[in-house]
Amino acid sequence: ALYKSGVPTGGSTSPNSRDSRSRLPFILSKKERKKMSVGDVQPLSEQQVQDLQDVANKMRIHSINMTEAANSGHPTSSASAAEIMALLFFNEMRYTISFPKDPSSDHFVLSKGHACPILYAAWCEAGLLSVEELKTLRKVDSILEGHPTPRQNYIDVATGSLGQGLGVAAGMAYCGKYIEKASFRVYCLMGDGEVAEGSVWEAASFSSYYKLDNLVAIVDINRLGQSQPTALQHDMETYRKRFDGFGFNAIVLDGHDIQAVYRALQTAKATKGKPTALLCQTLKGKGLPDVEDKENWHGKPLGAKEAEKARQYLNGQIKTHSKINFDLPKIVHDTPTIESLAMHLSEPPKYKDGEKVATRKAYGTALVKLGKTNTHLIALDGDTKNSTFAITYRDQFPDRFVECFIAEQNMVGVAIGLACRDRNVVFCSAFAAFFTRTFDQIRMGAISQTKANFVGSHAGCSIGEDGPSQMALEDLAMFRTIPGSVVFYPSDAVSAERAIELAANYQGVTFTRTSRPETTILYKSDELFEIGGAKVIRQSDQDQVTVVGAGITLFEALKAYEELAKVNIKIRVVDIFTVKPIDKKTLLECVKATGGKIVTVEDHYPEGGIGEAVAGALSEETGVRVHRLAVTGIPRSGLCHELLELYGISSTHIVKAVRELIR
Numbered sequence: 001a002l003y004k005s006g007v008p009t010g011g012s013t014s015p016n017s018r019d020s021r022s023r024l025p026f027i028l029s030k031k032e033r034k035k036m037s038v039g040d041v042q043p044l045s046e047q048q049v050q051d052l053q054d055v056a057n058k059m060r061i062h063s064i065n066m067t068e069a070a071n072s073g074h075p076t077s078s079a080s081a082a083e084i085m086a087l088l089f090f091n092e093m094r095y096t097i098s099f100p101k102d103p104s105s106d107h108f109v110l111s112k113g114h115a116c117p118i119l120y121a122a123w124c125e126a127g128l129l130s131v132e133e134l135k136t137l138r139k140v141d142s143i144l145e146g147h148p149t150p151r152q153n154y155i156d157v158a159t160g161s162l163g164q165g166l167g168v169a170a171g172m173a174y175c176g177k178y179i180e181k182a183s184f185r186v187y188c189l190m191g192d193g194e195v196a197e198g199s200v201w202e203a204a205s206f207s208s209y210y211k212l213d214n215l216v217a218i219v220d221i222n223r224l225g226q227s228q229p230t231a232l233q234h235d236m237e238t239y240r241k242r243f244d245g246f247g248f249n250a251i252v253l254d255g256h257d258i259q260a261v262y263r264a265l266q267t268a269k270a271t272k273g274k275p276t277a278l279l280c281q282t283l284k285g286k287g288l289p290d291v292e293d294k295e296n297w298h299g300k301p302l303g304a305k306e307a308e309k310a311r312q313y314l315n316g317q318i319k320t321h322s323k324i325n326f327d328l329p330k331i332v333h334d335t336p337t338i339e340s341l342a343m344h345l346s347e348p349p350k351y352k353d354g355e356k357v358a359t360r361k362a363y364g365t366a367l368v369k370l371g372k373t374n375t376h377l378i379a380l381d382g383d384t385k386n387s388t389f390a391i392t393y394r395d396q397f398p399d400r401f402v403e404c405f406i407a408e409q410n411m412v413g414v415a416i417g418l419a420c421r422d423r424n425v426v427f428c429s430a431f432a433a434f435f436t437r438t439f440d441q442i443r444m445g446a447i448s449q450t451k452a453n454f455v456g457s458h459a460g461c462s463i464g465e466d467g468p469s470q471m472a473l474e475d476l477a478m479f480r481t482i483p484g485s486v487v488f489y490p491s492d493a494v495s496a497e498r499a500i501e502l503a504a505n506y507q508g509v510t511f512t513r514t515s516r517p518e519t520t521i522l523y524k525s526d527e528l529f530e531i532g533g534a535k536v537i538r539q540s541d542q543d544q545v546t547v548v549g550a551g552i553t554l555f556e557a558l559k560a561y562e563e564l565a566k567v568n569i570k571i572r573v574v575d576i577f578t579v580k581p582i583d584k585k586t587l588l589e590c591v592k593a594t595g596g597k598i599v600t601v602e603d604h605y606p607e608g609g610i611g612e613a614v615a616g617a618l619s620e621e622t623g624v625r626v627h628r629l630a631v632t633g634i635p636r637s638g639l640c641h642e643l644l645e646l647y648g649i650s651s652t653h654i655v656k657a658v659r660e661l662i663r
Helices: 017-021 030-035 046-070 075-079 082-092 113-126 165-179 198-209 236-245 258-270 304-317 359-373 391-396 408-422 432-447 475-480 493-504 552-565 584-593 610-617 640-646 651-662
Strands: 107-110 186-191 215-221 249-254 276-281 356-358 377-381 401-403 425-431 452-457 486-489 510-513 518-520 535-538 545-549 571-575 577-580 597-601 625-629
Touching: 046 075, 046 082, 046 113, 046 258, 046 304, 075 113, 082 113, 082 186, 082 258, 107 113, 107 165, 113 186, 165 186, 165 198, 165 215, 165 408, 198 215, 198 408, 215 236, 236 249, 236 276, 249 258, 258 276, 356 359, 359 377, 359 391, 359 452, 359 493, 377 391, 377 408, 391 401, 408 425, 408 432, 408 452, 425 432, 425 493, 432 452, 432 475, 452 493, 475 486, 475 510, 475 577, 475 610, 486 493, 493 510, 518 552, 535 552, 545 552, 545 584, 545 610, 545 651, 552 571, 552 597, 552 640, 552 651, 571 584, 577 610, 584 597, 584 610, 597 610, 597 651, 610 625, 625 651
Parallel strands: 107 186, 186 215, 215 276, 249 276, 377 401, 377 425, 425 452, 452 510, 486 510, 545 571, 545 597, 597 625
Antiparallel strands: 356 518, 486 577, 535 571
């Protein structure tokens, strides 16, 4: 039988397997087996099956030993995936331990990151890690963290926040199929609990839409979650229908049957025009006596007694205790060579004095200029490209644009996948407000050491009539918290183009906040900008107050400058440009020149925005008064100028704040 229930032929059985396996009823009909046939592919020999079963059980023992040494971890979640990992690492995947991140090697994403002991065990059996290194799991001076991170040279992305792996894997697969046109395949191992996450189905929809037949999603359906059984437990038919409905070649199989997993992987390779999902019916804690398929064993070591019992049992199942040399498939070296990811504008910004251009439009212009100088720039959007102006890049370079539709979480995951192994520079655009739902993906991207750039348009209440659901008023705060991030807030089209150029060359996460209203050109085309560099655009020796703004509020500050000048009150106006890192040096110079008085004004909520960034930068200075103007309360629909006035960030309110400070 290609797939069957019952105890796997050639597989190990533990003392309590029979009762638990009797609850695994799925059997394919002859017609279904024929449909899943892969032609003349020969089954594995008995010796191959035994060798793979042996390495699976060795990996179970490693998982037990390392979690016992750490006194924490997930041995039962690892045990359920042992046969799957054995087939992937010692029969299916093309890789080399001398260069685990070879661009042409197959990609593996452990979405169920808590099961990393089985991953580390696989790399140990492959010869990359030593047994002694495994015992350092979760130690502060070890690279073997409690969930995978790229601190390990064989890990592409950090995982552990469940539901995200398939989106990243889809990005890798898209890169292989459409960008690099390479032979590598992508495998993503998920847990059954995480399949409840909506992000999984966003990724599934994307994968089938783009016919990613180089992608294999593997679900370890071991029935048990963290605190109770999963919603579907072993309802395999429902799992099959769901993945089938999302356009996958959905295969249900016994995940502990070596031959069944092998044949399913061969079927996946033979499947064209759609991704494959291997829905593996397994048991949590498989092969661990008195623990297998039992509740309340998630995320804890077995303890000395149970660990020893499991070791003895598993060692009794192993036929070859010495190292087994597997004949791995060879890498096909057909990924293109990347000379450089350095980016620069093909020409300087070109605008007329006094011209009005929205910074969101300048974003599209800048992308095209960058794309002309480097073919490795990939832009993604979530069906807002005609508003974010990513459509400008799509029209110029359609083969380097990825439409992700209204699925922003998956868009971020796909972008992180595309950027893996330093293959591309990626830009994701959407309404800035909609990035709030992607915060976990962005946070995990930072842990993954990704080089991903995010551009959020329609910032603040200045967007006007669309109302508060479309107004980004939390975005600066969100992106400022990302470790190592840069947050740009350009005020005109010239600075917007330069911000995008700087972002493209930054090694880490960036966010550029663009505005919907058209704003007047402030800078010459040859103006130099740098990360962490503010611009003083109005100043004199008689300045009494420093006013800091960005985007639409910078122009309100300039209006206030003109109004106050009429009554001989001089203010210094600062364009912050980057909210993070903030230009502390320029701020200190300005505030000292204006007697310690400073006003910040922003189209953002008070928490986490420009005002708090400025206050934080000046917090160690004595004699400084920071008056913060920001949107307080949930806005409503209205005209731009009406809302700026209503929510206290117009030129009128700046004038009032300045007068109060100098009173």
